[in-house]
Every structure is written in C-alpha cells, then in structure tokens.
Amino acid sequence: DAGVIQSPRHEVTEMGQEVTLRCKPISGHNSLFWYRQTMMRGLELLIYFNNNVPIDDSGMPEDRFSAKMPNASFSTLKIQPSEPRDSAVYFCASRMTGVRGNTIYFGEGSWLTVV
Amino acid sequence: AQKITQTQPGMFVQEKEAVTLDCTYDTSDPSYGLFWYKQPSSGEMIFLIYQGSYDQQNATEGRYSLNFQKARKSANLVISASQLGDSAMYFCAMRESPGGTSYGKLTFGQGTILTVHP
Numbered sequence: 001d002a003g004v005i006q007s008p009r010h011e012v013t014e015m016g017q018e019v020t021l022r023c024k025p026i027s028g029h030n031s032l033f034w035y036r037q038t039m040m041r042g043l044e045l046l047i048y049f050n051n052n053v054p055i056d057d058s059g060m061p062e063d064r065f066s067a068k069m070p071n072a073s074f075s076t077l078k079i080q081p082s083e084p085r086d087s088a089v090y091f092c093a094s095r096m097t098g099v100r101g102n103t104i105y106f107g108e109g110s111w112l113t114v115v
Numbered sequence: 116a117q118k119i120t121q122t123q124p125g126m127f128v129q130e131k132e133a134v135t136l137d138c139t140y141d142t143s144d145p146s147y148g149l150f151w152y153k154q155p156s157s158g159e160m161i162f163l164i165y166q167g168s169y170d171q172q173n174a175t176e177g178r179y180s181l182n183f184q185k186a187r188k189s190a191n192l193v194i195s196a197s198q199l200g201d202s203a204m205y206f207c208a209m210r211e212s213p214g215g216t217s218y219g220k221l222t223f224g225q226g227t228i229l230t231v232h233p
Contacts, residue, residue: 033220043206043223056220091160101148101167102210104221106160 002026004107006092012113018080021110023092024073033104034067034077035091043091049075050097082114118142119209121224128197129232135182136192136227138207144168148210149190150221151181155203163205166190197231204228 005024013019025032034046047057049069057067064083069075079086089111095104120139128134140149151163166174166181174181182191194201204226210219 042225045220048220089158093160101150101165102219103148103150103162103165105162106152108157108159111158 004092004094004105006090006107006110008110009108010111010113012115013082015083015114016081017114018078019082019086019112019114021077021090021092021112023075023077023107025075025092025094026096026105027073029094029096029105030072031095031097031102031104032069032075033091033093033095034075035093035106037089037091037109038087046077046090079112082112084114087113118222119207119224121207121227123227124225125228125230127230127232128194130199131196133193133195134197134229136194136205136207136229138190138192138224140188140190140207140209142188142209142211144211144219146212147219149181149183150208150210151179151190151192152206152208152223153201153203154206154226155200160206164192194229199231199233202229202231 007022032049037043046059047067048055052069067077089109091106091109093104093106118141147168149166153161164174164176164179164181166183173183178195180193206226207224208221210221212219
C-alpha cells in the first residue's frame with residue numbers, strides 16, 4: 001500500500017521566493033496534518049484538516065504560511081515569502097479517524113533550505 | 116509544562132541486548148493515546164506502537180513493547196534483541212481527546228537517540 005507521499009523531497013530556495021510543498025495522504029484517510037521539525041523546536045503541528053476542512057491552524061507561524069486541501073487526496077503548504085528561519089523538515093501525515101487509536105502515518109518529509 | 120518528557124538524550128546498547136527508552140507524560144484527560152515513532156538517519160517517521168489509556172494490557176508489536184504504568188504516567192518503550200538497524204531517534208508522543216472528541220493533536224517529546232553497538 002502506498003504511504004503518505006510528499007514532494008519535493010528536497011528544496012533549496014532563496015530568501016523571498018515562494019515555496020510550495022505537496023502531499024498526497026493515504027487513500028481512505030480522512031485527516032491530514034502538516035508538521036515541522038527543527039533542531040531547536042522539535043516536531044510542531046502547523047495545521048490539521050479533517051474531511052478537507054481546516055480544524056486547527058493555531059500552529060501556523062504567521063501569515064506567510066498557508067495550507068489548502070482542495071480534495072481528499074491532495075494538500076499543499078505554501079510559504080510566501082520564504083525566510084532562512086523557515087528552513088526545516090516539513091512532514092505531512094494522515095490518519096483514518098477511529099482506527100488504531102487514531103494513529104497518524106507520516107510521509108518521508110520535505111527538507112527545505114532557505115538561503 | 117512539558118506534556119511529554121524523554122529524559123534520555125542518548126542511549127547505547129549492545130547488539131542482541133534489550134533496551135528501555137523512557138517516556139513520561141502529563142495529562143488530565145481520562146482518554147488519551149500514547150505512541151512511539153522511530154526516525155532513522157534517512158529522516159522518515161515510522162510508527163512503532165500504540166497504547167490506549169483504557170487498554171488493560173501493555174501493547175506489543177514484534178520486538179517492541181510498551182511498558183505502560185498509568186499511575187506513574189509513564190510509557191516506556193522496550194526493544195528486545197536490539198539490531199544494528201534499530202539505531203535511530205525515537206520519539207514518544209501523546210494524543211489527548213479534548214472534550215471527548217476524536218481529534219487530538221499529537222504532542223511529541225524531544226526524542227532519544229539510540230545507538231546499537233555490534
């Protein structure tokens with residue numbers, strides 16, 4: 001079975017550029033999460049969707065960050081304009097509510113470097 | 116206050132030995148879930164094991180078991196018969212269920228780096 005698919009795996013961009021990260025959740029899963037991982041702050045939840053609807057975006061750092069889920073099989077996380085402090089690994093994760101304690105499954109991550 | 120505490124920044128174990136990775140948590144919700152994830156050097160986050168707060172028995176998944184002590188609020192991961200491939204960062208995480216809803220975000224600990232020596 002295909003897991004959570006993220007693209008790009010690696011991105012290096014210049015400060016001020018727009019960055020778009022993409023995610024395809026596991027088929028049949030109804031919840032999707034975007035996490036960010038840094039050495040300083042560990043794993044942080046940015047935003048959570050349930051049935052394509054954003055439920056909790058309290059972790060989104062600022063207005064430069066936006067996330068969409070136009071359908072059950074696709075989500076994007078956009079950073080515009082990007083800054084060096086946005087450099088991190090961005091994980092997309094999904095789950096089927098009520099299954100196995102609501103276990104979430106992660107993609108392989110998108111490694112973002114902003115120079 | 117930290118919701119999930121992993122007090123061991125790094126652990127070492129000899130191949131084929133067992134190792135325990137510590138995790139304590141803090142919650143006032145009666146219903147919650149505890150999870151362990153493995154992050155090898157390649158970076159992906161791999162789900163290992165889940166324990167529900169109402170589960171009577173400790174969870175087991177192959178060589179992984181979760182030593183759940185509810186009164187102590189601890190959920191230690193035990194890896195038996197360590198293998199070189201077990202060398203990785205290990206994260207403990209908790210899902211709370213605010214208001215009895217099914218939604219509860221995962222809160223992660225800071226992780227423990229496990230190194231398995233041959």
